[in-house]
Amino acid sequence: QQQVKQSPQSLIVQKGGIPIINCAYENTAFDYFPWYQQFPGKGPALLIAIRPDVSEKKEGRFTISFNKSAKQFSLHIMDSQPGDSATYFCAASRTGTASKLTFGTGTRLQVTL
Amino acid sequence: DVKVTQSSRYLVKRTGEKVFLECVQDMDHENMFWYRQDPGLGLRLIYFSYDVKMKEKGDIPEGYSVSREKKERFSLILESASTNQTSMYLCASSLWSSGNTIYFGEGSWLTVV
Numbered sequence: 001q002q003q004v005k006q007s008p009q010s011l012i013v014q015k016g017g018i019p020i021i022n023c024a025y026e027n028t029a030f031d032y033f034p035w036y037q038q039f040p041g042k043g044p045a046l047l048i049a050i051r052p053d054v055s056e057k058k059e060g061r062f063t064i065s066f067n068k069s070a071k072q073f074s075l076h077i078m079d080s081q082p083g084d085s086a087t088y089f090c091a092a093s094r095t096g097t098a099s100k101l102t103f104g105t106g107t108r109l110q111v112t113l
Numbered sequence: 114d115v116k117v118t119q120s121s122r123y124l125v126k127r128t129g130e131k132v133f134l135e136c137v138q139d140m141d142h143e144n145m146f147w148y149r150q151d152p153g154l155g156l157r158l159i160y161f162s163y164d165v166k167m168k169e170k171g172d173i174p175e176g177y178s179v180s181r182e183k184k185e186r187f188s189l190i191l192e193s194a195s196t197n198q199t200s201m202y203l204c205a206s207s208l209w210s211s212g213n214t215i216y217f218g219e220g221s222w223l224t225v226v
Contacts, residue, residue, distance in 0.1 A: 041220075042220075043205075046215070049212075100158065106155050
């Protein structure tokens with residue numbers, strides 16, 4: 001049973017565009033929602049994270065929007081650049097489970113010139 | 114700078130061989146993880162350890178075992194490798210509490226022929 005559903009599987013945008021990646025979760029006990037970025041040949045690295053007490057969090061060009069009632073959260077990349085081309089994973093975990101994360105299936109983003 | 118090191122980046126093994134994947138972290142983290150990454154399936158947790166000699170099954174433990182004799186080292190063992198275990202394996206570590214950043218190694222590509 002997939003507890004975190006991510007879409008789309010792949011995405012191509014032009015430089016300057018705003019790619020949006022969506023995730024939906026099922027377990028209402030989840031209370032920590034990070035996004036990880038992975039470049040080819042590298043391990044994933046934490047990009048930005050949010051907790052359900054806020055509806056939005058921004059860090060530089062990256063924004064997480066969170067909708068608790070819909071059990072959905074999304075990543076927006078403002079003014080996207082070719083260097084943002086990577087695979088993005090959403091994830092979720094709940095208090096009391098140490099740092100165990102349940103990951104989405106990933107979105108491969110390509111930003112073209 | 115935080116570091117999770119996976120000693121073998123690329124391995125080719127024969128069906129039935131015993132395979133060891135080694136991982137070392139230098140951050141004095143309590144938690145260590147082994148994930149498997151496959152296209153379209155995201156990252157799936159194989160095993161998790163929250164202390165020396167302690168281990169907990171993840172979502173897909175079948176066919177795998179782990180060993181944690183020292184805090185900084187976490188090994189993944191494939192007792193009898195099979196072709197369906199061909200994959201990218203990612204080691205990670207974190208501090209104990211939920212919501213702490215998980216740091217990943219660069220991955221070990223295993224091909225079983």
